[in-house]
Amino acid sequence: MLLPPLPPRGQSVLLLVGPEIQLSWHGRTAQVVIGRDVVSPAARDAKNLSARIVENLPMPSSVAYQLRYGNFLSTGYIDIEPEFVLSSVAPLLKPGVANYRTPEDVVGYGTVYYEVEPRGDGGGKIALLATPAAALLSAVSGKFEADPEGFCKSVKPSEAACISVPSKMMIAPELRVRVNGRPACIMAGGSLGQALRAAGIKDQKRIIAEILPRLQVLRPYGGTMLPVEFDRSRGDILGLIPIGGEEIRW
Numbered sequence: 001m002l003l004p005p006l007p008p009r010g011q012s013v014l015l016l017v018g019p020e021i022q023l024s025w026h027g028r029t030a031q032v033v034i035g036r037d038v039v040s041p042a043a044r045d046a047k048n049l050s051a052r053i054v055e056n057l058p059m060p061s062s063v064a065y066q067l068r069y070g071n072f073l074s075t076g077y078i079d080i081e082p083e084f085v086l087s088s089v090a091p092l093l094k095p096g097v098a099n100y101r102t103p104e105d106v107v108g109y110g111t112v113y114y115e116v117e118p119r120g121d122g123g124g125k126i127a128l129l130a131t132p133a134a135a136l137l138s139a140v141s142g143k144f145e146a147d148p149e150g151f152c153k154s155v156k157p158s159e160a161a162c163i164s165v166p167s168k169m170m171i172a173p174e175l176r177v178r179v180n181g182r183p184a185c186i187m188a189g190g191s192l193g194q195a196l197r198a199a200g201i202k203d204q205k206r207i208i209a210e211i212l213p214r215l216q217v218l219r220p221y222g223g224t225m226l227p228v229e230f231d232r233s234r235g236d237i238l239g240l241i242p243i244g245g246e247e248i249r250w
Helices: 042-054 060-069 134-146 147-153 192-198 205-214
Strands: 013-016 021-026 029-034 084-093 106-114 125-132 163-165 171-181 182-187 216-221 224-227 248-249
Touching: 042 060, 125 134, 134 171, 147 163, 171 192, 182 192, 182 224, 192 248
Parallel strands: 171 248
Antiparallel strands: 013 021, 021 029, 084 106, 084 171, 125 163, 171 182, 216 224, 216 248
16 A cells, blocks of 8 residues: 655645646545536546546555556556557577477567657558557547558558557567666566566565665655655565656665
8 A cells, every 4th residue: 555645734635737627635525626618638637637646645556557557458458658668579580490480490589678659650460559649549440450551551640650560579568667777677567576576686585685674666756756665574565566767776
C-alpha cells in the first residue's frame, strides 16, 4: 500500500485544475466541477487526472499502475507513453542458415530497444499501429484490419503510422526506470524486484542481506522525485510496481 505525502491537516488536495474539469479532495469528501462546454479536452485531461489521483490517494502500487496505464488483459491494448520503450527480440541465425525453421537454426537472440515518437511509416502484414490521439485508434483499426498492407501504404502520417514487425520477431512494451544511475527496463506491470534482476542482481539472499539495508527508491510526485519510505526488515518493497521514471539506488 502506497501512502502519498499528505498536505497539512484540513487542507484540501487539488488533483486537477483546468477550464474543463477540476477535482479536489477535502478530508473524506471529493468535489468535482465540470465546465459547461466539456468536449474532447476533457478526454485529454483524463490522463492528467489519473496521474494526480495516483500521486495523492493511498492505494496498492498495482492499482496505481492500472489506473495510470490501464489493464492490458481486460482492455486488449496499452497506451505507449514516454515512460515506455518498445523492446524487440529476434533470432540470430547460425552461419549458413538463410531462414528460421527450428530452434536448432538459432545461435542466440538479439534484443533492441526503441524509443517511441509520434511519426513513422512503413508497412507489413504484422504491424504496430500507432495514432497521434487515442480517439483515432478505433477508427483506423477497422481500416487496417480490412486491408493491412493497403492501409499501411496509403495512410497519412497525420492519421496513423504502421511499423512493420517481421513474423519471427517479438515486440513488447517495457517501462523505463534507472538503477544506480543507469537506465533499465522492465516488463509493463513488472515489479521493483524485476528491475534489480534486469540490473544483474539475481541472488535473492544478496538482495535481502546487502542491498535492502541501503536501498533507496525515488518515485515521481508532483514533478519532483521523492523517497519511498519502507520497512527494511521486510522484503515487501521488492513487490512495488513502478509507474515509470523511478530512481533505484544502493
